[in-house]
Amino acid sequence: MRSIRTKLEPLTGVLVTAAVALLALPLGCSTGLRAPGPAASVDGAPPRRGGTLRLASVFDVRNLDPAGPSDGLTMQAQLLLFDGLVDFDRDGHVVPNLAEKWEVSDEGRTYRFTLRAGVRMHDGAELTADDVRRSIERALHPTTPSSVASFYEGLAGYSAYAGGTAPHLDGTVEGRYVVTFRLEQPDAAFLALLGLPAMRPVCASAGDRYVDTWQPCGSGPFELEPGGWQHGTSLRVVRHEGYFRPGLPHLDAVEWSFGVWPVPQRFRFEDGDLDLLLNATQADVGRFMADARWKGLGVNFFDNTIWGEAMNTRIPPFDNVEIRRAVAAEIDRNEYAMIKPSQMSPLTQLLPRGVPGYDPSFQGQVHDEAAALEHMRRAGYPYDPATGKGGWPAPIVYTVSDVSVGAYASQILQQALARIGLHLELRLVSYPAYLAITQRAGASAMHPQGNQGDYADPSTFFEPLFTTGAIRSEGCSNTAFYSNPIYDDIVTRARRATSDDVRRALYHTANEILRDDAPWAFTYGQHDFVMRQPYVKGFHAHPVWPFDVREVWLDRGDALPAPLTGGLR
């Protein structure tokens, strides 16, 4: 009589084979990629009007009102609907947009904007200086749930207005097309701040005060279709026929699906149901790049987010600058970038590529293990790699979010620092807990921290992350709790300087201080990587806006396939 085990063996084999096959299917081990949808004409053909651009994102748009709470994806959606007085060209420079010109006077304290005549809002009304002023005061009103109102505290009259003691900001409206803003102090970042969605004019229907139920209406290249926004599910915007730039946008509409995981996104993109693939997994990027039909259709964006290992300068051992220098010298930034090479690049200094003021020739922090060991010796904690003796005697708690790239990077860091006698104890927590712990004074010795540029100016990196003024006991953005009066002074002067050359020199010095004091060991810059179908034309990387479709056009050479979704994307 055969044993039960013998009887079950053939069945077990079948089950294991079936399980492996089932696991392999979603990973696509046994299938190649489908061919991309063809383009009708060769590159260089003139743009054609029409078509709907279809996109998907893992995340959700939170708010379409530019005055409301915002984040990266929300801002991208708002850019479709609202145009600003100023914009940024493909080199990241501020250029006129709804304002055809501006004059700066009073040593950089007064900005006088002249609007273009004949700019039409989505409701058909002409944009006037009153609209600009009303929109800005609406966004900065104390009852508005704005995420960025305090960026504009330099506006004259802001304190009284935000405190509810003044009905208006200082500033004047002259006639129909001229509006003037005054600043308390010269602010070199003011024009960049003015380009943010929060400052973009909204239709009269928005009124003077923010309400949640307002139907978004602005002067952007697209307008919201009635019922076009299903919160958490989809957004559909259609061309604003009265857009002030002749011939633009080329597209009839943009449709955006939200909450779509990366693997289903790839299925839909490959099947021709999406025109751009925004959230590809690294494995899928590798597959696309290895396929001659798809290679060349990937678009690399500029780094807009920086990451570093923040070391709390008030907690041992990181109150010792030599220990911080040792960490900065031990980290091999190329190892970090290998986690997701399509979207990560080694970072040796504070400013990422794409931000005005970035200096590619700057000598930043570099990997040098011998130097790291020397810094450990100078700190008073010499370490002998051969015997494993010495180093910092206690484990260092490293707090990291359990759903980020940081969870992988932390293991690289742990191994690297062990080689110089620093032993990390990884504490993986939820993202909200990670934020709460790392932003609280005295709660975290070391953790990864990222910063996405809020606006196109170096100050968005230098000020919140490292100035003394940014230090708070809770909700602190300077999570290294780094304080250096010389650095503070340089950064303040750079913000107020009106000469680009002076600013560049000051920020260069500030960058050197950060490199040498090492409150952060800079690790990697992060950028978007987007796959496009061959028929998507005019899509390019922009240094400021992660997503600009004003000049995109579709050149499809075949009929649209039946959608893989249930109709509502």
Next chain:
Amino acid sequence: MRRALRRLGWSVFVVWAVVSLAFAVNNLVPGDPARMVAGVQARPADVERIRVQLGLDRPPLVQYGLFWKRLVHVGPRVVDAAKDPAHASCAVVVGLGDSALHVDLGRSYQRRQPVVDLILTRLPRTFALAVAGIFLQLLFGLTTGVLAAWRRGSWIDRALVGTSLLGVSAPTFLIALALQYVLAYWLRWLPLDGFGKTLGDHARCIVLPALTLGVYGAAYYTRLVRDEMAGLLEQDWIRTARAKGLSPARVLVVHGLRNALVPVVTSVGLDFGALMGGAIVTEKVFRWPGIGELAVGGMLDRDGPVILACVVVSAAFIVASNLLADAVHTRLDPRMRARA
């Protein structure tokens, strides 16, 4: 009657306890809802302003008291949100003369909508998915369980039990991805995900998530029914039924299956209640906009009103479906009737 009232009172206590626990946990674990609304990089002044606007500057006990005070209260019969902001997030349940009974679950911090509206919009979707999922679980589970019990010890039994082991062990997301790959991407028979706009769209879109729940749960019911029936089919009264000349199918279904259903009903009661709390992974993977999808977003964003509302709904349905399961249980099992 006294027993029913006691059960009802106990059920209300369970809902209160679960919601209170959720409130405590949400307030005790690190994380700042105002920060989550304002954004990771928002400056302290902006975070503080939003904190005050959301009422999060009040002590947690005051917030807790307000939640229960607002949950069910009497208010105007007709609510004009613009003129009466105090009742803007209420749903009118039943009229009481000039007044009405209101239910108020607050406003979502992130979505900035009355939570009661979000729940009412999503509840029917989750209900549809739960019913479809349970239906498929029972269809597959009972069929294969009876078959395995009937052919106990044969290769059919081993194959079904082995497959059910695979179903129980496989994570839901893996089943979901495999079904998406085969039925949507490869064969193109069904939509990959979404909800659709028309009734036809909804019907097509629900198939894959319901199948995912069906495959996952069916495995459990296969084993439950098979083991239960295997024991029952050895009983003397089954032998008697066979000896009386009843057909095998009648013995199997009327005498065997009916008695095996007692634990199945209990499990269905628990499962249905849990699914009404949201089939979290399934709804998320398939972008089925139900309670589960809402709950996930709420938890990730520390959106207190949404979390509490989802807990209230989930707890209420689990309690209600258990009460219902008890009633059906009593109906199926004469011993329970006698005890009652």
